[in-house]
Amino acid sequence: MTAQSASFIAKATIKSADLEHRRKIRFNIGKYNATVPQGKKQFEDLEKARQLAKQAKWKAIEHLDQYLLQFEEKITSKGAEVIWATDSNEALEAIGKICKEANCSTVVKSKSMVTEEIHLNHYLEKNGIESVETDLGEYIQQLDGEPPYHIVTPAMHKSKEDVARLFAQKLGTPSGLSPEELTLVARKKLRQKYLDAQVGITGANFILPDIGGIAITENEGNGRLSCAWPPVHIVVVGIEKVIPSVHDLALFWPLLSTYGTGQRVTVYNSVITGPRQAGEGHGPSKMYVILLDNGRTNLLKDPIKREALYCIRCGACLNACPVYKNIGGHSYETTYSGPIGKVITPHLRGMDDFKHLSQASSLCGNCTEVCPVKINLHELLLENRHEAVQNGLSSLGERMAWKMWQTASMHRSMMNAGNGRVKNWVVNKVFKGWTTHRADLDFSEKTFNEWWKANRS
Amino acid sequence: MIIIENNLVSEELLEEQFVCDLNACKGGCCEDGDAGAPLDENEKIALQNDYAIIEPYLTEEGKAVIEQQGLFEFNEDFGWVTPTIKGKMCAYGYRNELGVITCGIEQAYRDGKINWKKPISCHLFPVKVSKSEYDSDMQYVNYEPREDLCKAACSLGKKLKVPVYQFLQEALVRKFGSEFYEALEATANFQKNPS
Numbered sequence: 001m002t003a004q005s006a007s008f009i010a011k012a013t014i015k016s017a018d019l020e021h022r023r024k025i026r027f028n029i030g031k032y033n034a035t036v037p038q039g040k041k042q043f044e045d046l047e048k049a050r051q052l053a054k055q056a057k058w059k060a061i062e063h064l065d066q067y068l069l070q071f072e073e074k075i076t077s078k079g080a081e082v083i084w085a086t087d088s089n090e091a092l093e094a095i096g097k098i099c100k101e102a103n104c105s106t107v108v109k110s111k112s113m114v115t116e117e118i119h120l121n122h123y124l125e126k127n128g129i130e131s132v133e134t135d136l137g138e139y140i141q142q143l144d145g146e147p148p149y150h151i152v153t154p155a156m157h158k159s160k161e162d163v164a165r166l167f168a169q170k171l172g173t174p175s176g177l178s179p180e181e182l183t184l185v186a187r188k189k190l191r192q193k194y195l196d197a198q199v200g201i202t203g204a205n206f207i208l209p210d211i212g213g214i215a216i217t218e219n220e221g222n223g224r225l226s227c228a229w230p231p232v233h234i235v236v237v238g239i240e241k242v243i244p245s246v247h248d249l250a251l252f253w254p255l256l257s258t259y260g261t262g263q264r265v266t267v268y269n270s271v272i273t274g275p276r277q278a279g280e281g282h283g284p285s286k287m288y289v290i291l292l293d294n295g296r297t298n299l300l301k302d303p304i305k306r307e308a309l310y311c312i313r314c315g316a317c318l319n320a321c322p323v324y325k326n327i328g329g330h331s332y333e334t335t336y337s338g339p340i341g342k343v344i345t346p347h348l349r350g351m352d353d354f355k356h357l358s359q360a361s362s363l364c365g366n367c368t369e370v371c372p373v374k375i376n377l378h379e380l381l382l383e384n385r386h387e388a389v390q391n392g393l394s395s396l397g398e399r400m401a402w403k404m405w406q407t408a409s410m411h412r413s414m415m416n417a418g419n420g421r422v423k424n425w426v427v428n429k430v431f432k433g434w435t436t437h438r439a440d441l442d443f444s445e446k447t448f449n450e451w452w453k454a455n456r457s
Numbered sequence: 458m459i460i461i462e463n464n465l466v467s468e469e470l471l472e473e474q475f476v477c478d479l480n481a482c483k484g485g486c487c488e489d490g491d492a493g494a495p496l497d498e499n500e501k502i503a504l505q506n507d508y509a510i511i512e513p514y515l516t517e518e519g520k521a522v523i524e525q526q527g528l529f530e531f532n533e534d535f536g537w538v539t540p541t542i543k544g545k546m547c548a549y550g551y552r553n554e555l556g557v558i559t560c561g562i563e564q565a566y567r568d569g570k571i572n573w574k575k576p577i578s579c580h581l582f583p584v585k586v587s588k589s590e591y592d593s594d595m596q597y598v599n600y601e602p603r604e605d606l607c608k609a610a611c612s613l614g615k616k617l618k619v620p621v622y623q624f625l626q627e628a629l630v631r632k633f634g635s636e637f638y639e640a641l642e643a644t645a646n647f648q649k650n651p652s
Contacts, residue, residue, distance in 0.1 A: 010617035010619045013476065013617055014617075017477075019555075162569075436616075
C-alpha cells in the first residue's frame with residue numbers, strides 16, 4: 001500500500017464516521033438537488049442537449065491540436081500572448097516572470113481549479129506576492145488555510161455558523177453574523193484589494209478557437225473584476241477546455257449552470273478576446289493566456305480515456321456520488337475530487353500513487369447518469385483499474401486473492417466444499433477485512449448447485 | 458520525552474496510533490470514569506454565561522442534576538468537573554439516534570450559538586494535560602487511553618496508521634496553538650527521517 005493510499009483510507013474512515021460533516025453535506029447537496037430539476041426544465045430535450053454537448057466536446061478533443069493553434073493565432077492577433085506550459089513549473093515560472101515585470105505585490109484571483117492544481121497561491125506567497133482569492137467560497141477557504149472542498153462550491157462542508165465563527169476569529173467581526181452580513185464584510189475587504197492589485201489571474205471555463213477568446217462563468221462578478229480592473233490579466237487554462245465555436249456557448253452555458261448549481265444561466269458570463277484595444281477606455285493593457293498540459297496529454301493519447309477530457313467541471317458527479325458524500329472532498333488529497341477526480345488524477349499525477357482512487361467506487365454509475373456531457377465515468381474507473389493491473393501495479397495479496405477466487409469459481413467442487421457455516425467462518429473471521437465496515441456475510445447451508453441436485457434430479 | 462516550551466510531551470503522542478471508533482465505544486468516555494469532565498477557569502465562566510443557550514440541548518435528567526448540583530462540582534482528585542448523572546454519563550451529554558453519547562455544549566457550538574466547542578479536556582481525550590507537582594509552570598502532556606473502552610480506537614488507529622497527535626490536531630492547536638503542533642509534527646518527521 002502506498003503512503004498516499006494509506007492516508008486516503010485513514011482520512012476517509014475518519015470522515016465517514018463524522019456525522020456532523022454528513023449533516024452539513026446532506027443539507028447543502030439537498031439544496032442543490034432541489035434546484036437542479038428547476039434548471040433542467042429550460043431544456044425541451046435534455047437528452048439531446050447532453051448528446052450534442054458530448055459531440056461538440058468529442059470534436060474539440062479529436063482536433064485539439066488544430067483548435068489550440070487557431071486560438072493562439074486569433075488571440076495573438078489581438079495583442080494577447082499565449083504561453084504553452086508543459087507542467088506546473090513552467091506555468092508558475094511564466095506567472096512569476098509576468099508578475100516581476102509588472103512590479104506586482106498583490107494579485108487578485110477569481111476561482112480557478114487549475115490554479116489550485118499548480119499550487120499558485122503557495123508559489124506567489126513564496127515569492128513575496130500577496131494572492132487574494134476573490135470568490136467568496138474560495139476566500140473562506142483561504143482564510144481557513146484549507147484547499148477547496150468541492151470544485152464548484154469550495155466551502156460546501158462549512159455551515160453558515162462555521163463561516164461566522166471563522167470571520168470572527170480571522171477578521172475580528174462580531175460573532176454570529178448572518179450570511180448577508182458576512183458577504184458584505186467580504187465585499188468590503190475585497191473591493192480594496194482590486195484597487196491595490198497589479199495583476200488579475202483567472203481561469204477559463206471555455207476556450208473559443210474560432211474567435212480567439214476565452215469564456216468565464218461566475219456568479220459574483222469577482223471574475224469580471226479580476227480580469228478587467230488590474231492592468232495585467234493572466235488566464236491559466238487546461239488545454240482540454242476547448243469547444244469548437246463561440247456558438248456552442250448557447251448550449252454549454254445553460255448546461256454548465258444547470259448541472260453546476262441548478263441555475264438556468266449563471267449570473268456573469270464573460271467572453272474575452274484580448275487586452276484593451278486601441279480606442280478602448282478600460283481593461284488591462286496586457287493579457288497572457290497560459291495553456292497548461294500538466295499530464296492532460298497522457299489522457300489525450302489514450303483513445304478510450306480521452307473522454308475524461310470532455311469534462312466541463314460542473315461538479316454534478318461529486319454531488320451524485322455516494323462515496324464523495326460520505327468521505328468528503330478533502331479525503332482524496334487531490335485537486336479534483338469525486339468521480340472525475342478519480343478518473344483523471346492517476347493520469348495527471350501518476351497511476352502508482354493514485355490508482356487507489358479508482359477502487360474507491362461502488363460503480364453504481366450515478367456519476368455517469370448525471371454528467372451533462374455524458375462521460376462514461378464509472379466505466380473509465382474500470383479502465384483505470386484495468387490499466388493499473390496491466391502495468392503490474394496491483395499488490396501480491398490482491399493478485400493472490402483473485403487467483404484463488406478464479407480457481408474456486410471455475411471448480412464446482414470447490415464451491416460446494418464445506419457447508420454454509422464453514423464459509424461464514426472463512427469470510428467473517430479469517431478475512432476480517434470484509435467485515436470491518438460491513439455486516440457479516442451469511443451463506444446458505446447448501447449451494448444452489450447442491451440444492452438443484454437434491455431437489456430436481 | 459519531548460520538551461516544547463513549558464510542556465513535557467510524552468513520545469507516545471507520536472509513536473502510538475489512535476482513531477476514535479464511535480461505532481464501537483458509543484462515546485463511552487462521556488460516561489466512564491470516576492468523575493465528570495475537568496474544567497478550566499475560563500470554561501467555568503463560559504458555562505455560567507452560556508448555560509441558558511446550552512440547556513435546551515440537554516436531557517431532563519441532565520438538567521435536573523445541574524439544577525441540584527450546579528453547573529460544575531469540585532472533585533478532590535480532578536478539581537472542577539462537570540456533574541454526572543448517577544455517577545455515569547456527563548450531565549451535558551445525551552444519546553443520539555445511533556446510541557452514541559453526544560455533547561450538548563458541542564451541539565450548541567455547531568449551531569453557531571456559542572463560540573467554544575466543549576471542555577478542552579474532552580476535546581483532547583485520550584491525551585491528558587496535568588500540572589507538574591514540582592514546578593507550577595510545567596505541564597505534562599500524556600497519552601492515556603482507557604484500556605477496555607479505547608481498545609477499538611487503538612486498533613482502528615493502528616490499522617489506519619494515524620498517530621495520536623494527528624488525530625487530535627484540532628484539539629492540540631486549540632489548547633497549545635499552531636506553533637506547538639508544528640513543533641510536534643516536525644519532531645515526528647525528524648524521527649521518521651533523521652537525515
